[in-house]
Amino acid sequence: MKRPTQADVARLAGVSRVTVSHVVNNRTGGRVPISEETRQRVMDAVAKLDYVPDARAQALRSGNTKTIGLVIPDIHNPHFWEVVDGVEQEASAAGYHILLSSIPPENRLAEDIFKNLSNRRIDGLIMVPSFIYHSEEAQKTLANLLERRVPIVGVMAGLDGVDFNIDLVISDYREATLEVMQHLISLGHRRIGFIYGIAVPELGNDRLVAYRESLEAADLPIDPNLIVECGPTLEDSYHAARKLLELPSRPTALLAINDLLAVSVLRAIRDLGLNAPEDISVFGYDDIPIANYLVPRLSTASKDGRKMGRESMGLLLARLKEPDRPRQRVRLPARLILRESTGPAPD
Amino acid sequence: MKRPTQADVARLAGVSRVTVSHVVNNRTGGRVPISEETRQRVMDAVAKLDYVPDARAQALRSGNTKTIGLVIPDIHNPHFWEVVDGVEQEASAAGYHILLSSIPPENRLAEDIFKNLSNRRIDGLIMVPSFIYHSEEAQKTLANLLERRVPIVGVMAGLDGVDFNIDLVISDYREATLEVMQHLISLGHRRIGFIYGIAVPELGNDRLVAYRESLEAADLPIDPNLIVECGPTLEDSYHAARKLLELPSRPTALLAINDLLAVSVLRAIRDLGLNAPEDISVFGYDDIPIANYLVPRLSTASKDGRKMGRESMGLLLARLKEPDRPRQRVRLPARLILRESTGPAPD
DNA sequence: ATATTTTCTGCAAACGTTTTCAAGGTTTAA
DNA sequence: TTAAACCTTGAAAACGTTTGCAGAAAATAT
Numbered sequence: 001m002k003r004p005t006q007a008d009v010a011r012l013a014g015v016s017r018v019t020v021s022h023v024v025n026n027r028t029g030g031r032v033p034i035s036e037e038t039r040q041r042v043m044d045a046v047a048k049l050d051y052v053p054d055a056r057a058q059a060l061r062s063g064n065t066k067t068i069g070l071v072i073p074d075i076h077n078p079h080f081w082e083v084v085d086g087v088e089q090e091a092s093a094a095g096y097h098i099l100l101s102s103i104p105p106e107n108r109l110a111e112d113i114f115k116n117l118s119n120r121r122i123d124g125l126i127m128v129p130s131f132i133y134h135s136e137e138a139q140k141t142l143a144n145l146l147e148r149r150v151p152i153v154g155v156m157a158g159l160d161g162v163d164f165n166i167d168l169v170i171s172d173y174r175e176a177t178l179e180v181m182q183h184l185i186s187l188g189h190r191r192i193g194f195i196y197g198i199a200v201p202e203l204g205n206d207r208l209v210a211y212r213e214s215l216e217a218a219d220l221p222i223d224p225n226l227i228v229e230c231g232p233t234l235e236d237s238y239h240a241a242r243k244l245l246e247l248p249s250r251p252t253a254l255l256a257i258n259d260l261l262a263v264s265v266l267r268a269i270r271d272l273g274l275n276a277p278e279d280i281s282v283f284g285y286d287d288i289p290i291a292n293y294l295v296p297r298l299s300t301a302s303k304d305g306r307k308m309g310r311e312s313m314g315l316l317l318a319r320l321k322e323p324d325r326p327r328q329r330v331r332l333p334a335r336l337i338l339r340e341s342t343g344p345a346p347d
Numbered sequence: 348m349k350r351p352t353q354a355d356v357a358r359l360a361g362v363s364r365v366t367v368s369h370v371v372n373n374r375t376g377g378r379v380p381i382s383e384e385t386r387q388r389v390m391d392a393v394a395k396l397d398y399v400p401d402a403r404a405q406a407l408r409s410g411n412t413k414t415i416g417l418v419i420p421d422i423h424n425p426h427f428w429e430v431v432d433g434v435e436q437e438a439s440a441a442g443y444h445i446l447l448s449s450i451p452p453e454n455r456l457a458e459d460i461f462k463n464l465s466n467r468r469i470d471g472l473i474m475v476p477s478f479i480y481h482s483e484e485a486q487k488t489l490a491n492l493l494e495r496r497v498p499i500v501g502v503m504a505g506l507d508g509v510d511f512n513i514d515l516v517i518s519d520y521r522e523a524t525l526e527v528m529q530h531l532i533s534l535g536h537r538r539i540g541f542i543y544g545i546a547v548p549e550l551g552n553d554r555l556v557a558y559r560e561s562l563e564a565a566d567l568p569i570d571p572n573l574i575v576e577c578g579p580t581l582e583d584s585y586h587a588a589r590k591l592l593e594l595p596s597r598p599t600a601l602l603a604i605n606d607l608l609a610v611s612v613l614r615a616i617r618d619l620g621l622n623a624p625e626d627i628s629v630f631g632y633d634d635i636p637i638a639n640y641l642v643p644r645l646s647t648a649s650k651d652g653r654k655m656g657r658e659s660m661g662l663l664l665a666r667l668k669e670p671d672r673p674r675q676r677v678r679l680p681a682r683l684i685l686r687e688s689t690g691p692a693p694d
Numbered sequence: 695a696t697a698t699t700t701t702c703t704g705c706a707a708a709c710g711t712t713t714t715c716a717a718g719g720t721t722t723a724a
Numbered sequence: 725t726t727a728a729a730c731c732t733t734g735a736a737a738a739c740g741t742t743t744g745c746a747g748a749a750a751a752t753a754t
Contacts, residue, residue: 003465003495005710016734021712035732055466056412057710059403060739067446067468075432076636078425085422088449097468099414100447102435112439118350119402121414121444148350234640260637267640289423290607293581293614295642352740363704368742382702404740407709 004049013038013045020046024053064123067097068316069116071127073199074232075102077260079286079305080128083155086309087126094317096123114141117150124151124316129166130200151319153312157206167315169308171332172206173285176301177255179336180283181214184253188345189281190220193244193251197230197237197261204257207285211255226251237261241268245280252280252345259284259291259300266294266341277343287337296340303334351396360385360392367393371400411470414444415663416463418474420546421579422449424607425635426652427475430502433656434473441664443470461488464497471498471667473659476511477547498666500659504553514662516655518679519553520632523648524602526683527630528561531600535692536628537567540591540598544577544584544608551604554632558602573598584608588615592627599627599692606631606638606647613641613688624690634684643687650681 006024010017015038021027023042045051059065070087072080084100091098099122101112116122125145145152152166157173184192194211198204208227215222225247230240237256244251245268256262262284269276276282276296284291287302311330319325353371357364362385368374369381370389392398406412417434419427431447438445446469448459463469472492489511492499499513504520531539541558545551555574562569572594577587584603591598592615603609609631616623623629623643631638634649658677666672 003467007710017711018713018734019732022733025712038732052462052465054407054710055468056403056406057739058712060401060407060709060741061711061713063739065403075428075435076425078423081422081428084447085449088422088447092448097446097463098448099444100431100435101439101445102432115399116444118397118399120350121402234636238640263637264640267642267644270642289581290610290637293585293611295614295617297614354740364741365704365743366702369703372742374743385702401740404709405742407711407739408741408743410709 003054004051006051006053009042009045009049009051012049013041015042059120063120065121066095067099067122068313069099069101069113069122069125069127071101071113071125073102073128073130073203076233077258077286078288078290079258079260079303082288082305083309083312086306086311087313088309089306090310090313090317094313096313096317111137111141113138114144117145118148124153124320126153126155126312126316128203129154129156130203149323151316151323153316153319155308155312157203165327167319167328169312169315169330169332171303171308171334173301173303173334174206174210176285176334176336177207177210178214180255180299180301180338180342181211181218183336183338184281184283184342184345185214185218185220187281187343189253190345191223191226191249191251192253192255193226193228195228195230195237195240195244195254195256195261195265197232197240198257199232201229207255207257232261234261234264238264238268241265242272245269245272245274250280253342254280254282256282256284259286259288259298262298262300262341263290263294266296266298276341279346281342281345283342287335292339294341299339299342300337301334302337304332308332350401351398352401353398356389356392356396356398359396360388362389371398406467410467411667412468413442414446414469415660416446416448416460416469416472416474418448418460418472420449420475420477420550424579424605424633425637426605426607426633426650429635429652430656430659433653433658434660435656436653437657437660437664441660443660443664458484458488460485461491464492464495471500471663473500473502473663475550476501476503476513477550496670498663498670500663500666502655502659504550512674514666514675516659516662516677516679518650518655518681520648520650520681521553521557523632523681523683524554524557525561527602527646527648527685527689528558528565530683530685531628531630531689531692532561532565532567534628534690536600537692538570538573538596538598539567539600539602540573540575542575542577542584542587542591542601542603542608542612544579544587545604546579548576554602554604579608581607581611585611585615588612589619592616592619592621597627600689601627601629603629603631606633606635606645609645609647609688610637610641613643613645623688626693628689628692630689634682639686641688646686646689647684648681649684651679655679 006017006020009020020042023039154166154168156170212222228240230236256265262282265282269280284298284300287300291298291300315328353364353367357367367389370386501513501515503515503517559569575587577583601612603612609629612629616627631645631647634647638645638647662675
């Protein structure tokens, strides 16, 4: 049961393959005029045979695959799903499909992206360029891609002085962190811990730097014991939280690098017989959907991942259409959301 | 800056395009023998030029795209991300890529699948065939695909008497539901509610049916007021839970159709000044990662989404290799996990 | 030395499109 | 009546591979 091809349609309609192509691609309007009668005949044949153009052939001939790659760092973090969701919305509206990769084991990644793109399996790439920091090879790959003028959009949290020379959607938590720190300090908190559980340390710099600055600005000491680095899983941050909470003089507030990890921070607090926010204030980032349904409702900062996704795809589409446009940087604001998990410091 | 093609390599190595193809594809072993010396020369040229075969051309010529489609019903449910993760692992190990779609607005889906596959943009499809139930058109599309012998794997929760005649990974919560109901009843619960918040009602039948059977088996009445249907979002189930909890004689235990929704059930309980499990027992499904970190830790049933994903991709690969093998059905067990959110009924 | 096998390599066709350009036909203008 | 203009269609090349088959060269057997 072979699928019908352009030639079959042409035969049935009594025209040439070319004409079929023109009709199917609606060339009929401006450039290549086709008589209404022929058009109708071709359309009928198409309908009758259930003809659908072969994407493989189209891709080969026209050069683009109508597919874009999407690389996210952690498939388990709801925030990135929002991003994926946004990208998907915008992409499918424009007739593009998404080739999804969550971040693979360190070493495989650069090679993978390279293969994907060089093979021309995708027309463009949206990624959180976290891994770039670490891998020299990845940087070379990126340079390579840029040289080949492959459209790339980065979704980043601040610039860190590094500029990859690609279109960017930037949304950092610097301001939000400054705000929440000031808020906490004004509520009497003096020892504020930071759970830095993140696969790629650089990704959280916006928060970490602002955290330090806030302490300094308030003339509070920066205690290295209050900053604990750990992995990106719930279990990791659970242990990190316990470690902090069992400190001789334990902090009265805890910032978690994201809402997901804040969940297990809340759990750790309960497991030690403490309560949030009475004994400890907890703050997360991303405003993932469940944040507002936790007990206590989680104070957080919101990035609107879906919008970031949509925005990214927008940039990509624009560059696809107009490869020479100047580099763009879209900055999306983050919003501080104070709910129940933050409160005055205990006496 | 054009990419190097097979011809360029051939030119540089001083051989024909064909020879390049043979070398690159390792035909050198059995069928087509190539002298070691030529092989080396070609390899050098490949390395020097950074040659990578063009996937578009390969796809056109050889007929397969090394890409599979993956359709999941709800991008916001962590359970499905586990599935995605599993599929991805197995797929990328086998050199396949994933084209992801979360379920699009009803009507678009059938058409989408059709387009994708007919276009030959993908070699096979893994899907949760939920939507099939609803759309007659989708069923026709499916029949069509089967006729064309396109490999499809369904990930289902039980059969419901419907057999789509495709390979299946089945994992239902029937047993687990029977068990937990018996457990709850033995703990003295008499009024047990069910929050049925699900985009595609049929997807939850395994649970709903077992719930009813359990009540009957225990000679308990089936009170329609205790079964509330709602949408798949946290907000939906929050309202559903409140509705149940504000009933004149409120239930002492609540089953939520999945862990995600159980989160907002817990929240609703607190908002009414009640406690789980002292006043109300709560039970979810899927054992999503955060389930074990909620307050209270959530009792649930586990499906191991990642394994389901791996298994699905395994079936697909097998059929890709051997299209005529008999239909397969892999049944994965679900495990009951009792944690803190379930306990004895209040007096 | 010729015939036969073995070893290696390349010709040519095919996959299903899109796109450029020219040819055939018809109408309008001179 | 013929030239110019226009409308409509098709021929052919190209995209970059893979693959069946045959041909050339070298090695072995007669």
